[in-house]
Amino acid sequence: MKWFRLVWCWSGGVKDRSKPKFSRLVQLAIFVSVVTVPTAGWLKSSWGERSPKLLAQESPVEEGLIESSQQSPEFELPEAGLPEAGLPESEGWTEPNATAAEKSAIQTATPSPVCPIKPISASEQIERLVTGTSLALVENWGALLAAQFSATAFPQVHGMARLSRVPVIMYHDILPEKEVFFDVTPAEFEAHLQQIQEKGLTPISMDHLVAHLSTGLPLPEKPILLSFDDGYQGHYDYVYPLLKRYGYPGVFGIYTNKVGKQFGRSSLTWAQLRQMSADPLITIAAHSLSHPPDLGELSENRMRDEIVQSKRILETELGIPINYFVYPEGKYNEQVQDWVQKAGYRAALTMNDTVDLYAGASKDLLSIERIGQGNFAAVLDQAYGGPPLPLLGSPFRFDAPVQLGKVTSNEVPLILATGGRPVTLHADSRYQVAEIVKDTNALAAVDGGFFSLEFLDSNVMVGPILSQSTGEFVPGNPKEIPRIARRPLVLINPSQVKYIPFDPQKHNTLAGLKAELPDLTDAFVAAAWLVKDSQPQPAQTFGNLFDFDAARDRAFWGIDQAGRPIVGVSGDYVDSVTLGESLSRVGLRDAVMLDSGASASLVFQGESQMSYEPRPVPHVVALVPPEGLQMRSKCE
The missing domain is CATH 3.20.20.370 (Glycoside hydrolase/deacetylase)
Incomplete structure (x- = not known):
């Protein structure tokens, strides 16, 4: 079986070779050479043909760690033949019963150099991964290019x-x-x-x-x-x-x-x-x-x-x-x-x-x-081998199936729904999240942005709002929006999502929002960045956000490293900084906090994932199938 070896060349005008981004590459040549290598019979799918003994696989449903039913074993040292406490700890120490060859090897070996290990190149890692397989069966060349650069x-x-x-x-x-x-x-x-x-x-x-x-x-x-x-x-x-x-x-x-x-x-x-x-x-x-x-x-x-x-x-x-x-x-x-x-x-x-x-x-x-x-x-x-890498130049993937996952990261239990296409729904009053999505094709939804608490049945949001469910743009209260300056403004169109700092002077009109993202379908202001450019956000970035450092139920949504949208909640009380660290560790590229505390609510396939009845809300972030949002007739 044959596979293709990628040889990378770029030259001319590359000012920063530590960051080989496309904008810095003047030339990129890919030379394809065919190399014949043996194929391991146990590899499957994009890894080549697998042994006939192995059966077809099923897609995973849930993520998560497995709580130990028993403690991992502790090794019992033998009673004789191995060093005991108090034995000399010199450079020439050897096990007392070692053979002459072993003693010689230990005593005469030159200590290892103290310089750090040289990192393995991306191309070497990729070659290790695909040796014995057919790259023609890998989902796309763009994924390989993405891995090379990332x-x-x-x-x-x-x-x-x-x-x-x-x-x-x-x-x-x-x-x-x-x-x-x-x-x-x-x-x-x-x-x-x-x-x-x-x-x-x-x-x-x-x-x-x-x-x-x-x-x-x-x-x-x-x-x-x-x-x-x-x-x-x-x-x-x-x-x-x-x-x-x-x-x-x-x-x-x-x-x-x-x-x-x-x-x-x-x-x-x-x-x-x-x-x-x-x-x-x-x-x-x-x-x-x-x-x-x-x-x-x-x-x-x-x-x-x-x-x-x-x-x-x-x-x-x-x-x-x-x-x-x-x-x-x-x-x-x-x-x-x-x-x-x-x-x-x-x-x-x-x-x-x-x-x-x-x-x-x-x-x-x-x-x-x-x-x-x-x-x-x-x-x-x-067991799950991970999502396909996104194509270079296509950092978003809105065609993945919507799945529910449960994972514990950094000792924080998380409930996540991943995949599909992100949309927002702005209701005419306040309802449970399940009620808001009931007449849509949404497969998962989480409570959305902050809303005014002046009236119990009000759907007035804090900051400007645009939702696919209504197609109506509502500007934010001019007296309120200066207080939410620099918070993440969420912008969604059919092919991408942007999170940018909210500017009250620029972003309180529909024209101002569309200037930031053409073909805009949804917009609202979230509470704070939890993860930004794959990095968890430190405490100082939360500014004057009320109770950001308190342990509370939290809701969030974002984009993972595969470009898929994710909505979710914490399964226990957690502060904002710790939540960001946990989300970064499970692979979120960007994540923003939504209305939390008593409002935190996640619904999957019409069923609440919460252990309590949340506070009614007027706004949700939902995941719908790739074809987009569909509203069902009230008469159906």
């Missing part, structure tokens, strides 16, 4: 990747008779693989996950990554044969002092690891030298050895690059992460004892979250 700086997670839900499943020992609760039998493990097959998931490699997190390029529709810690004999006897039988990749975290030794439990040998590492399905990751309970509590020299030398020993013994690290017991601090980066790792896996998170919710590439195998079944129906 790849994030290491170690950040791309905003588009935050919209995906990739479970990284964590296993430990696989053996016929369980010894602790988190052990898994071979029969149970094969049952997991069968469920993956039956539910149409696509197991991916660590390389594919990291490329996705870096560039935002979508993965197969329902991806999953399988990881195995500590290098037990069962990984060779049971896991490896089953992965080969099903054609599934996996990543194995190895701590080197254990290899070939009996430290309470079984261990892989170097010969077995060499055989496994030669298989394209298998990725070997470093898991330290001795699996200390907390790398952050070690001296810097010992910390460095655990991180740097484990990489070098594995590379020497296996003859392959080791690009990934697995934190023992998932514990790390900034100093540990610094050494992981200095050592040259491209990413690191962690774990969380209290909550299970998908990979896209990770802080960064040096702390990729995993989910314990005890919650395996709960995540299968939630």
Whole structure:
């Protein structure tokens, strides 16, 4: 199978090469060369042909994390053979029972350079993602171009990747008779693989996950990554044969002092690891030298050895690059992460004892979250490879299906409706949101802008208002609008949305609004920016907005990194700054706060998503099908 390699050239007049935007490119040449590469049989859809064993996938419905039903396991250090507290922590420290070769490798190795890792280029990330696939099957070339220009700086997670839900499943020992609760039998493990097959998931490699997190390029529709810690004999006897039988990749975290030794439990040998590492399905990751309970509590020299030398020993013994690290017991601090980066790792896996998170919710590439195998079944129906990247030059996508999602970000529960075309509805009085959208084709809606509280049945808004539902422009009260200057003015037309600072002198006439956005259909003034240009907004940007720093129910709407509109509410009390941080982490490009507190209300397919009855409102932001707003006759 063939794929197309993109070679980028631009020259002449590029003043700022750190920001290669189209406006700065005088020439852009794309050379297409055809390269033949082997195709992995387990890839599907835009990734190529998949094994006949794997069934069709279904579209995901909900987003969200999976609350842990059990805590992630803690590794028990063997009683003998590993260092104890109080042992010398010199640069030449080695595990007491290490072989001569291991001691030599540890003691003679030159410390890693302390300069930061060189970020992987976007083109390299894309090549990693599509190696073994056909780019002709990727949705569009524009998505590849977008990824080329929008790849994030290491170690950040791309905003588009935050919209995906990739479970990284964590296993430990696989053996016929369980010894602790988190052990898994071979029969149970094969049952997991069968469920993956039956539910149409696509197991991916660590390389594919990291490329996705870096560039935002979508993965197969329902991806999953399988990881195995500590290098037990069962990984060779049971896991490896089953992965080969099903054609599934996996990543194995190895701590080197254990290899070939009996430290309470079984261990892989170097010969077995060499055989496994030669298989394209298998990725070997470093898991330290001795699996200390907390790398952050070690001296810097010992910390460095655990991180740097484990990489070098594995590379020497296996003859392959080791690009990934697995934190023992998932514990790390900034100093540990610094050494992981200095050592040259491209990413690191962690774990969380209290909550299970998908990979896209990770802080960064040096702390990729995993989910314990005890919650395996709960995540299968939630897996989602992320939305397609928008075409370059088309930052909005109003043709996506409208879906309801629930996700917890930064400890803030969020209820979101995503997709469709955004419109506003301005009612003749105040009603529940469900009543306002009842006679329309709106699939989801959230309460909208601020309204005057002078009369209980008034539909008068604070600031100018234009809505598709009425087609009528109503200017704001000249005495009120100076107080809302600089707040986000929301402008909508059939192809785009603009959020600009409201200027009372320019924006209180229909002509003034249309001068900002031709073909205008909707306009209103929102409360404040929560996210602007992908950045959460700090406290000082909220100015004199009442109670912005108080914990309240909040409503919002915006555009995600895929260009799709999103309306939503917080599932609990939250202040505005924290909400903005949470929305940024789940991939919103821009988001503004709507009327909140008792007014906060979200409706999906006619049903309220709130746990209380909200205050009636006169205005909503709604998501309708791509064909646009349709009003039903009262007689229907």
